[in-house]
Amino acid sequence: MNRRTFWGFTVPSVAVMLLLMVFPLLTTVWLGFQKLLLRDLNNPEWIGFDNYRDLLSDPEFWAAFRFTMVFVAIVVPVTMVMGLCTALLLDRVGRGRSIYLAALLLPFIVTPVVGSLVYKDLFERGGLLAWLWEVITDNPFAVNSGNVKWLIIIQAIWNVMPFAMITFFAGLQTLPEERVEAAAIDGANFWRNLWHVTLPHLRVLILFVGLITIMDMYRVYDQVFVWTGNRFTDAHTLQVYNVRIATAFDIGRLGKGNAMAVLTVIGIFVVLIPFLWRSYKDQIAERV
Amino acid sequence: MKRTTPLSRFGLHATLAVLVVWSVLPFLWTFQTSIKFTRDVAAKKPVLWGYETTANAYRAFWLDADDVNMWSVLVYILVVAVICAALGQIGRRVRHGWPWFAAVALVIFAALWRFPKIWEANDEYDFLINSIVVTVLTMIISLSIGLLAGYGLARYTGISGAVILIIALGFRALPRTAFVLPYFFGAKEIDDWLTRTGVGSWNFPLIDFPGIDTLQILDTRLAIVLALVAVNQPFTIWMFRSFFMEVPKEIEEAAMMDGATRLQAFRKVIIPMMWPAIIATGLFTMLLAYNEYLFVRVLAPTEWTLPVAIVSLTGGESSRTITEAAAASVSITLPIVVVIILFQKHLVKGLGAGAVKG
Numbered sequence: 017m018n019r020r021t022f023w024g025f026t027v028p029s030v031a032v033m034l035l036l037m038v039f040p041l042l043t044t045v046w047l048g049f050q051k052l053l054l055r056d057l058n059n060p061e062w063i064g065f066d067n068y069r070d071l072l073s074d075p076e077f078w079a080a081f082r083f084t085m086v087f088v089a090i091v092v093p094v095t096m097v098m099g100l101c102t103a104l105l106l107d108r109v110g111r112g113r114s115i116y117l118a119a120l121l122l123p124f125i126v127t128p129v130v131g132s133l134v135y136k137d138l139f140e141r142g143g144l145l146a147w148l149w150e151v152i153t154d155n156p157f158a159v160n161s162g163n164v165k166w167l168i169i170i171q172a173i174w175n176v177m178p179f180a181m182i183t184f185f186a187g188l189q190t191l192p193e194e195r196v197e198a199a200a201i202d203g204a205n206f207w208r209n210l211w212h213v214t215l216p217h218l219r220v221l222i223l224f225v226g227l228i229t230i231m232d233m234y235r236v237y238d239q240v241f242v243w244t245g246n247r248f249t250d251a252h253t254l255q256v257y258n259v260r261i262a263t264a265f266d267i268g269r270l271g272k273g274n275a276m277a278v279l280t281v282i283g284i285f286v287v288l289i290p291f292l293w294r295s296y297k298d299q300i301a302e303r304v
Numbered sequence: 305m306k307r308t309t310p311l312s313r314f315g316l317h318a319t320l321a322v323l324v325v326w327s328v329l330p331f332l333w334t335f336q337t338s339i340k341f342t343r344d345v346a347a348k349k350p351v352l353w354g355y356e357t358t359a360n361a362y363r364a365f366w367l368d369a370d371d372v373n374m375w376s377v378l379v380y381i382l383v384v385a386v387i388c389a390a391l392g393q394i395g396r397r398v399r400h401g402w403p404w405f406a407a408v409a410l411v412i413f414a415a416l417w418r419f420p421k422i423w424e425a426n427d428e429y430d431f432l433i434n435s436i437v438v439t440v441l442t443m444i445i446s447l448s449i450g451l452l453a454g455y456g457l458a459r460y461t462g463i464s465g466a467v468i469l470i471i472a473l474g475f476r477a478l479p480r481t482a483f484v485l486p487y488f489f490g491a492k493e494i495d496d497w498l499t500r501t502g503v504g505s506w507n508f509p510l511i512d513f514p515g516i517d518t519l520q521i522l523d524t525r526l527a528i529v530l531a532l533v534a535v536n537q538p539f540t541i542w543m544f545r546s547f548f549m550e551v552p553k554e555i556e557e558a559a560m561m562d563g564a565t566r567l568q569a570f571r572k573v574i575i576p577m578m579w580p581a582i583i584a585t586g587l588f589t590m591l592l593a594y595n596e597y598l599f600v601r602v603l604a605p606t607e608w609t610l611p612v613a614i615v616s617l618t619g620g621e622s623s624r625t626i627t628e629a630a631a632a633s634v635s636i637t638l639p640i641v642v643v644i645i646l647f648q649k650h651l652v653k654g655l656g657a658g659a660v661k662g
Contacts, residue, residue, distance in 0.1 A: 017459040021566055025456030028449040029537055030468065036534030037475050040486035047489060057492055105320055112317075117652065118644055119324045122331065125640055125651075127595040129611045130633045133618065134330040137337060137630065144333050147350050174326065182655050235479035238597045242615060258481045263602060270485060277482040284477050292470055299466035 054268030067275035099180025124178035132242035361631035454544025547581035584654025
């Protein structure tokens with residue numbers, strides 16, 4: 017395909033991305049240097065790095081940062097291990113597999129805010145698990161700033177585990193039968209087989225799922241917002257904090273919010289750049 | 305070579321059953337909350353069985369009148385579903401089935417249009433319509449430009465292709481706030497300009513939609529669609545590209561040897577082979593648009609879609625009861641359940657395809 021035809025095919029998509037992704041991102045950077053209030057959008061005022069200074073000295077920013085890090089550090093590994101185990105189990109099921117799949121996929125594809133709402137129902141007054149808690153410990157259960165963090169983490173695992181499961185499951189379907197059999201003839205037990213045959217086969221997928229899950233958990237918004245609203249500020253993630261400072265009724269500071277968005281973007285790129293570089297190399301290698 | 309004893313098989317199914325319970329328990333609980341009377345929900349000790357069921361919560365959430373027999377609504381929905389299923393089955397079996405699928409779309413459209421004329425629906429029904437409009441438009445725009453770009457990126461071997469792909473990959477990782485705040489600001493600026501110059505209240509003969517007398521961006525479904533199409537592009541082009549890479553170049557080259565232009569070869573030869581890819585990508589686009597919360601909340605303060613409606617209407621300060629919140633959650637989840645049951649294979653294949661390529 018020559019250059020002209022290529023651009024003919026890609027121009028609508030590239031135009032959308034330039035106009036609605038590149039340009040807004042530049043606007044974000046520019047707005048991050050402005051003093052700009054939500055109730056007075058017509059008078060931006062250049063204040064240099066003041067927004068950033070403001071953010072970095074805000075204890076609530078650091079609380080959000082800490083919680084986001086803890087959140088990612090717990091959710092991602094647990095999700096991947098659980099996903100892998102479930103995929104291995106599913107792989108051994110003969111009949112009834114698609115019923116299990118449909119049921120297990122549900123938390124992943126349900127509307128995120130609704131997922132949190134239905135999960136929350138279990139812990140509300142009169143909810144099933146709140147009642148069980150009361151029966152077992154003899155204390156009434158109430159969502160408070162102490163336990164809401166754990167509820168958010170558990171619900172996030174519930175929410176994204178199916179993604180890891182289904183991806184690993186798809187990978188297991190492509191595992192050549194002969195290799196498993198050869199290992200079995202050599203007398204490999206389940207664990208040796210897992211370590212020497214299955215996991216190396218899934219290596220790329222494990223990297224892929226890990227990266228996507230880190231990305232998605234780092235920028236989680238919907239699920240956490242439903243649990244906390246504007247209360248429980250200790251359990252706000254970076255995104256919830258960001259939206260709160262930018263759009264809070266009457267005191268929203270759009271400039272500061274944009275500065276915060278820039279910081280978030282820088283944060284994810286620290287993780288992402290080696291991976292992007294590697295993909296770029298792969299792409300170039302594919303072309304010569 | 306798999307040795308399965310009855311005992312290990314029992315253990316396998318038992319473990320999976322526990323996982324299934326962990327997955328669906330919240331939904332089951334919410335579902336049974338939605339069909340209870342308020343007095344049973346408020347009971348300190350949960351009433352697990354033997355309670356009286358009711359559709360009051362659904363009626364209160366969707367309808368204005370409170371004397372409607374909900375069985376008639378259920379029958380209406382079931383009749384529409386049966387007609388659609390029948391048409392869809394025929395469409396799957398005949399060779400060129402698209403008129404039958406078009407008929408399914410037409411039946412759904414007619415049913416949605418008739419519904420508020422039979423029963424008095426309230427605002428929530430408008431939010432449902434908004435959800436459907438936004439989802440369908442996002443799917444159409446996003447998939448058509450994504451298909452073209454994915455094809456170009458799969459076939460072109462220049463460096464610019466690689467650069468576009470890598471930048472798109474980077475965009476895929478960015479948080480929503482990096483986009484939603486400048487969108488909001490930009491839309492506000494455009495709207496201000498439209499009012500200031502009076503362009504917003506011009507009468508354009510061709511785009512004179514009923515019910516719209518001033519042109520604006522903020523608080524319209526168009527704003528949501530544009531935002532969703534944009535953030536969905538990186539995913540769409542990567543997905544389509546990986547599917548196009550599996551189609552051998554020789555196929556369209558043969559067609560072009562026979563005198564077809566590239567565009568003709570693309571339309572007549574390649575697209576018909578791509579339906580599984582289009583369905584898989586379409587499913588994910590659909591989920592993205594249907595589930596979106598943040599963009600709608602910020603860009604459309606009143607033109608809500610269902611997720612925003614549910615969160616806003618069931619928040620602490622609202623007068624809605626727990627049963628209504630539950631009914632709303634069940635109503636918004638049901639279409640998704642139907643979709644996974646119908647398209648599970650495509651969904652799994654799509655995730656697999658995206659993943660295997662990395």
